[in-house]
Amino acid sequence: MKQLTFKQFWELSEIYTAPLNLFIILLGYGIAKFQFNSRPSPEFFLFILIIVMFHITVNVFNHYMDYQNASDENYKQQTNIIGRDHLDLRFVRNFYLANLVVSFLLGLLLVWRTNWVIGILGVIGFYIGLFYSYGRRPLNSLPIAEALTGTASGFFITVVSYYLAVYQHPVVTAAMVGKVFLISLPLVLMMFNNLLANNTCDLEEDIENHRKTLVYYLGKPLAVKVLLGVYVFSFIWLAVLVFAGLAPWTILFLLLLFPKNWQSLKKYRALQDKKTTFPIVLKAMSAIMVLYPLLYFVGTLFY
Template sequence: MSKEKLSFKQFWELSEIYTAPLNLFIILLGVSAAKFIQQLSLSKDLLIFIGIILCFHLSVNIFNHWMDYQHASDLHFKEKTNIIGREHLSISVVKRYFYTFMILAALFGLYLVSQTTIIIGILGMLGFYIGLFYSYGKYPINSLFLAETITSIASGFFIMFIAFYLAIPHREVVNTRIILSLFFISLPLVLSMFNNLLANNTCDLEEDINNGRKTLVYYIGKKHAVTLLLTLTIASYLWIGILVYLKLAPIVTLGLLILLPITLKELKKYTQYQDKKETFPVVLKTMSVMMVLYPIIYALGGFF
């Protein structure tokens, strides 16, 4: 029998609320970049944006679980893996939670656009589109070979750029050079997010094939996917050195380079065996180190 109310544990897994704080570190990087390469001017707009991101993050996670359940052709995935089938959740309840958070995000978003510029509206609409169509439609983004690229850029760069834009006093100074600089600064986060998605799809390859998804791993194979993950991990750390050389990052961020050999040692377990329960958490842990420490150390260097 379907349950009409979600327990905290069910909401925790359905919304993946535990991943939401990572968005705050992306925003922190944008604010810190504003301080380091421009001029900082905090306002209530930034707080509204944080509310939008958190609500949208929860709504998209709920939506993805709902769509995965609805369109799954693999019975084992639908009944034993997906939270909705495994916990016998009521679809009407799942919808209610999704619409509540999505409407809140949209209302806050409209208000923010009214207080800022159409640039925020355009990026917001792109973000909403990517979030919703990640798992919805005839050809959802999560079934395409560009899934990792599109999602990591939307999360790692778009969010950081908007945070930067809302944190500077003279928004008309944002030009092509600034946008390119911000993309460079965001790359360690973008690559780490890409790796998380790549590792997830590598572990789920057989399951994804059964459900009609053809992600990047489907085309390049597990062996090359693992090689790509290691290459991008090394690149994400070495890129910090380039940022410091270009004066786009505080020199203190170079301290992160000491973590590279530790990270590669940890990832050895994953390279030997790609499993969702046993070794995928290793990737999440190592990528989270970059996604958390990079913004924090950048902020320390930028503010102090």
């Protein structure tokens, strides 16, 4: 096989999840606008392109490594897109390598146009993205996978976006970065919950493939309780941000989502299944990941 159909590209690259990254970037810019009334720079848009390219790279690479490392033949031949559609391994490898090279070169251009801080953050981001599924003990086989990936997606992307909007400001302090972390925490928690729910549904498959995620140590019942507790805390945290003056009042509209989403999550609490109840969790968490940055940005227009 020498080319991908659109359907195969759609599943292999998981490009349909890329818009979530764009909303995370929007939050970073929204924070900069809220604090300094900053405007987007050419470097900001270059960063968007890098994130999309690297998003494709990481997802293709993860599918490739999951296929290579799988011990379960049923997973390799029936679940993984590479085995199920008989994709040529060499082609898949070359595809992600080409995307990696392009995103890396664009990253170097971004560092050249900004400064070394972006370079350090970029190296950390590239490391987490690539070693999530690579190596003798890939990150996705460890109990830190959920927290590390949630932080990398929810905070790192946000803080780079924020930094690109304010790096020409006279002083960028650790306190400013700390505030960005506090503001990005709802995104970090939602990403954590998505991965926790995914790994809860995949527990038996992960054990078969020697992946010991957080769920392996918690057990399914406790993992579900953690997910629900994190979800409740995230709504409480929204109110804290507003009262602390770190976010505009418009994000409080998110509280209207809680009753309906909490009711729908009862189905997941009763049954953790990848096909039937995991999409419920994904929908509930993604709603916050999309609406929170939007409402934050809209709120900046009133200041």
